[in-house]
Amino acid sequence: MATNDPVDWDAIIRDPRFQQLHSRKTLFLWGLMVLSVVYYFLLPIGAAYFQDLMKIRVWGVINVGLLFALSEFVVAWAIALYYSRRAGREFDQLAAQIVADHAKSDKD
Amino acid sequence: MTSNFKHIALVALTAVCGAFSVPAFAQSGVGEGYQWLTFTTFAVVIAITMYVTYLAAKRVRSASDFYTAGGGVSGLQNGWAIAGDYLSAASFLGIAGLISLYGYDGFMYSVGWLVAYITVLLLIAEPCRNIGRYTLSDILSYRNDPRRTRIVGALSTVTVSTFYLTAQMVGGGVLVKTLIGINYETSVVCVGILMLLYVLFGGMVATTWVQIIKAVLLVCASVIIVMLVWAPYGFSLPAFLADVVADPKVQARVATLLGDPAKSMTAAELGQRFLEPGLYFKAPIDQISLGMALVFGTAGLPHILMRFFTVPTAQQARRSVVWAMAIIGGFYVLTLFLGFGAAKNVGPANIAAVDAGGNLAGPLLAQYIGGGPNSFFGNFMLAFVSAVAFATIVAVVAGLVLASASAMAHDLYVGVFRAGQEVSARGQVFAARVATVIVGAMSIGIGIACKGQNVAVLVGLAFAVAASANFPCVLLTLYWKRCNTGGIVAGILVGTIAAVGLTLVSPNLTYPLAVKAAAHKVLDAEPAKRSAAETAAASDDAAVAGKAKKDLAALDKAVAKAKADIAKWGDETTSFMGLEKPLFELKNPGLISIPLGFLAVLLGSLLFRDQRAEEMWNEVYARQNTGLRVSKSTAH
Numbered sequence: 001m002a003t004n005d006p007v008d009w010d011a012i013i014r015d016p017r018f019q020q021l022h023s024r025k026t027l028f029l030w031g032l033m034v035l036s037v038v039y040y041f042l043l044p045i046g047a048a049y050f051q052d053l054m055k056i057r058v059w060g061v062i063n064v065g066l067l068f069a070l071s072e073f074v075v076a077w078a079i080a081l082y083y084s085r086r087a088g089r090e091f092d093q094l095a096a097q098i099v100a101d102h103a104k105s106d107k108d
Numbered sequence: 109m110t111s112n113f114k115h116i117a118l119v120a121l122t123a124v125c126g127a128f129s130v131p132a133f134a135q136s137g138v139g140e141g142y143q144w145l146t147f148t149t150f151a152v153v154i155a156i157t158m159y160v161t162y163l164a165a166k167r168v169r170s171a172s173d174f175y176t177a178g179g180g181v182s183g184l185q186n187g188w189a190i191a192g193d194y195l196s197a198a199s200f201l202g203i204a205g206l207i208s209l210y211g212y213d214g215f216m217y218s219v220g221w222l223v224a225y226i227t228v229l230l231l232i233a234e235p236c237r238n239i240g241r242y243t244l245s246d247i248l249s250y251r252n253d254p255r256r257t258r259i260v261g262a263l264s265t266v267t268v269s270t271f272y273l274t275a276q277m278v279g280g281g282v283l284v285k286t287l288i289g290i291n292y293e294t295s296v297v298c299v300g301i302l303m304l305l306y307v308l309f310g311g312m313v314a315t316t317w318v319q320i321i322k323a324v325l326l327v328c329a330s331v332i333i334v335m336l337v338w339a340p341y342g343f344s345l346p347a348f349l350a351d352v353v354a355d356p357k358v359q360a361r362v363a364t365l366l367g368d369p370a371k372s373m374t375a376a377e378l379g380q381r382f383l384e385p386g387l388y389f390k391a392p393i394d395q396i397s398l399g400m401a402l403v404f405g406t407a408g409l410p411h412i413l414m415r416f417f418t419v420p421t422a423q424q425a426r427r428s429v430v431w432a433m434a435i436i437g438g439f440y441v442l443t444l445f446l447g448f449g450a451a452k453n454v455g456p457a458n459i460a461a462v463d464a465g466g467n468l469a470g471p472l473l474a475q476y477i478g479g480g481p482n483s484f485f486g487n488f489m490l491a492f493v494s495a496v497a498f499a500t501i502v503a504v505v506a507g508l509v510l511a512s513a514s515a516m517a518h519d520l521y522v523g524v525f526r527a528g529q530e531v532s533a534r535g536q537v538f539a540a541r542v543a544t545v546i547v548g549a550m551s552i553g554i555g556i557a558c559k560g561q562n563v564a565v566l567v568g569l570a571f572a573v574a575a576s577a578n579f580p581c582v583l584l585t586l587y588w589k590r591c592n593t594g595g596i597v598a599g600i601l602v603g604t605i606a607a608v609g610l611t612l613v614s615p616n617l618t619y620p621l622a623v624k625a626a627a628h629k630v631l632d633a634e635p636a637k638r639s640a641a642e643t644a645a646a647s648d649d650a651a652v653a654g655k656a657k658k659d660l661a662a663l664d665k666a667v668a669k670a671k672a673d674i675a676k677w678g679d680e681t682t683s684f685m686g687l688e689k690p691l692f693e694l695k696n697p698g699l700i701s702i703p704l705g706f707l708a709v710l711l712g713s714l715l716f717r718d719q720r721a722e723e724m725w726n727e728v729y730a731r732q733n734t735g736l737r738v739s740k741s742t743a744h
Contacts, residue, residue: 007737009727021733029230036226037403040219044399047216047385048392055384060346061353065212065385072219073437080229080433084426092423095734103736 012102021094028086036079043072142487146288149491153325153499157306160317164310171536174311175242175514176417181316183424187431190415192319194221194406194436195326196504197279197467197497202564203440204473205466206388207447209361209456211381213388214447218440220399222433224406229429232407234422235586235732242417243511244410245519248581251724252593255527258519260600264577265410265515267604268570270554272409273508275566277555279467280501282563286463287471287494293556299498300552303506307513307544312418315506322499323435329474329496330442333489336477337449352448353379357455362387364457382451394695398568401698405571408578411511422735446470453477465564471497509551513543565616568696569607576701577603580709586732591713592721598712603705610697615690620677622689627670634667 012018046054047065054065172178181189203221206214240246245261277296284295306314341347352358359378363370365387370378381387389395406412416425450459450469453476459469474493478486517539522531531539581599584591641663644656682688694700731737 009730012730012734012736013726018730018733022729025733033227033230036223036230040223040403041396041399043216043219044389044392044395047213047389048395051385057380061350061380061383062346063380063383066215066349066383069212069216069219070441073222073441076222076226077433077437079226080430083230084430087426088423099734099736 007102012098015098015102017094017098021091021098025091029083032079032083036076039075040072043068142484142491145484145487146491146494149488149495150288150498153495154302157302157314157318157321157499157502160321161306161310161314164313164317167313168309168311168537170533171242171518171540173313174537174540175414175510175518177312177316179418179420181418183419183427184431185316185320186415186419186424186428187435188323189316189319189418190412190428190432191435191439192321192323192326192500192503193411193415193507194432195323195439195500196276197283197501200326200439200443200500201283201467201470201497202465204443204446204450205459205463205469207443208450208454208459208469209466210365210388211358211362211448211451212383212385215444216385216395217388218443220402221406222437222440224403225429225433225436227403227407228412229426229433231583231586232413233416233425233429236413236582237416237419237422237425238732238735239586239728240413240417242414242518243514244413244578244582245515245523247413248585248596249523250585251721251728252585252596252718255524256593257596258523260597262515262519264573264600264604265519266512267608268408268410268574268578269508269512269515270551271566271570271573272411273505273512273551274554274558274561275563275570276501276505276508277551278558278561278566279563280498280505281555281559282463283467283497283501284494286468287490287497292559296555297552299501299505300548300555302502303509303551304544304548306502306506307510307548308541311540312510315503315510316418318499318506319503322496322503325496326500327435327439327442329493330439330446330470333470333474333477333493334442334445334449337445337453337473348445349383349448352452353382355379355452355455357457358382358451361451361456391693391695393699397694397699398696399698400702401568401571401575401696403575404579404702405573405575405698408574408582409570410515410574410578411507413582414507414511414514446473449473449477505551509544509547512547513540516547517543562616565611568616569611572607572611572697572701573604575698576607576705577601580702580705584706584709584713586728588713589722589725589729590717591709592716592718594716594718595709595711595713599705599709602708603701606701606704607697610692610694610701612685613687613691614695614697615693616695617683617685617687617690619683619687619689620680623673624677627673630666630670634663637663 046068054063054068056064058064058067167178168174170178203214203218206217208214236247239250243261244265245258248261249257277299280299281292281296284290284299285292290298306318310317338348341351353376356375359375359382362378362381363373366373366378366381373381416428419425419428447469450473454469454472456466459466459472462468462472471490471493475481475486475490478489480486517536521539521543522536577600580603581591581596584599585596638660641656641659645653645660647653647656692700
C-alpha cells in the first residue's frame, strides 16, 4: 500500500502547519502522560510508605487513602476528557487542513 | 455458509444446553429446585448471542470483515466492546473478590486497570488506527523488513494471547463448575465450542456484538445489585462504609489477617483497618512492578490493539477509548460497593469458603440481595450473574482467539509464506477460519491440560510480556525515527524472554523446601494450640467454648493440609526450574523486564542501522498524525 503512493510525505513534514501540529501535540501528549503516570504511582507509594497519612479520617469512616484512590478515577477521566476536547477542537482541524492541501493528487 | 450455519448452530446449541442439563448439581451454588432457572437464563443469553452471530455471518465476506468488521464499528460501539473485552472474569469477579476479602488494597488494585487506558488513549490508539490494518505486526512491519518483523510480531501475539487465554479458560472452567455444578472439562469444552461458533462464522462482527451485549448485561446487573445494596443507607457513602466496618464478620476477617497484632486492637479499630492499606500487598515494590505491567502492558495487548482497527478513523478510535474509560472506570467504582457489600452481607469467611480467591463475592452477593439461597429472586439473580460471567469468558476468549488467528493467518500465512503472491479474498478468509479452528482447538486442549494452574500468575505474565516486548516496539516505531528491524526483533525477543524467564525464577512457583518448612512449623505449634483450645472448649461460657470448637476444627484442617503437603512433596527439594529458592524476589517482572525491553529496542536499532527505515520516517510520522491514506480496510 505504501508503494505507488502519490502523496509527498516530505512536503507534509516541511509544512509549517504540520510542524506546529507536531510541537503542540508532542508537548501536550507527553506532558499529560507524565502527569498521569506520576499521579498513578503516588497511590501505591503512598499506601506503602505514608500509611499514617492514608489512615487520617476525613468524612465519617472515610480516610485520605479512600479519597485518594477515588480521585485517581476522577483524574484519569479528567485527563481523557481534556485530551479529547483539545484534540477534537485543535489537532483534528489542523490535520484536516494539511490533508486537504496535500491529498489533491490522492484519488483513493 | 449461512445455510450451513443455521444447522450447525442448532446442533451446537442443543449440545451446549444438553451439557448443562446433566444432573450434576451436587456442589452448585444454586438452591434446590431452582436449576431450571439457571438453564433458562443461560439458554436466553446464549440464544441472543447465537442470533447475533447468525446475522453477522451474512456480512462476513472479506478478510477485512473477518478481522475488523470491515472497519464499520462506531466509537461508542467500540467503547462498549473494549470494555467487554477488558472486563474479563479476572477483573470483573476478581476485583470485587479482593475487596471483599482484603478491603482497601483490592480497590487500590483496580485503579491501575483504568489508568492503563490513558497510555492507550494518548500514545497508541490513534497512530495505530492511522497506520495499521488488521494486526500488531502491520504496525511493526510498516517501515521495516516485513518478513522478520511479522514473524516476531506473530510470535509475541500468540505468546501473550495464549497466556491470557489459558488464564481465562482455567479461571472460567473453575467458575462455571462452582456456579452451576457441571464438571471442569465439560465447562472448558462448552466455552470453547461456543467461542468457536462466534468467531468462525461471525468473525469480528459477531465477536464485537457478543462483547457489547456482555458488557451491557454486566453493567446492568452490577447497577441493580449496587442500588439494592446501597439504598438502605439513603445512598450515603459514609453511612454505608460505617456499617461495613461495624460488622463483626469484617472485624473477624481483619483479626485473622493481622494475627497477633490484632489482639491489642478494639473491634472498632479492626473494622477501620479494613479501609486502610496493607492487608493484601505486603511488599510495596511488588505492587509498583505490577502497576507498571498493567499501565504499559494494556497498550501492548494484541486483542485490545486489534479493536482499534474496527473503527473507521482516528477520531472514532479516540472516542472509543474515552467511552471505554467511562464504562470500565464506572464499573470499578461499582465494584467498591459489590466488594464491601459482599463483605458486610455475605461475610469474608463465607466467600473464601466457596472460593479461596474470593471470585464468587459478586454472585453470592447477588443471591443474598435477591432474598437468599431459598428464594426465587435470589436464585434468579445468581443465575443471571452466572450467565453474565459465562458470557464474559466466552466473549474474552473469542477476542483472544481472533487476535491469535489473525497473527497466524494474516501475518504468517499471507504475509510470510505467501509473501509477494496475491491471495484472494476468499483464500484469506479461508486461512483465517482454518487458523481459528487450530487456535480454538488448542485453547480447549490447553484449558484442560492446565487444570489447577495459578490463574493470577498467567494473567500477570500476559501483561508483563505485552509491556516488556510489544509496548516498547510499538511505541518506538511510532515515535523514534531510528527504530528499525534490528530494534524490533531484539525488543520482542529480549522483552519476552526477560518477562517469562524472570517469572520462572520468581516466588510465584512452588518451592518444596519452603512449603515443607511451613508445614513443619504448623505441626510443631499444634500441641500447644490444641491444649489451649481444649481447655477453652471446656469453659462454661458458651461463646468462649463455641469459638474454641471452631478453632479446633480449623487446627485439624491445618494439620491435615500440612501433612498432605509433606507427603506430596516427599524428598523433592527444588521447584519446576530446579531451584531451591527464588532467584528473583519480585512477583511481577515488570520493573526489570520493561526497561530491558526498551533497552533492547534502542541497542538493536543503533547496532543494525537501516537507511530505509529512517527514510520512511517522514511517511510514518505524517501519516500517523494526519490520518492521510488511512487504510479503508478493503480487501486487497
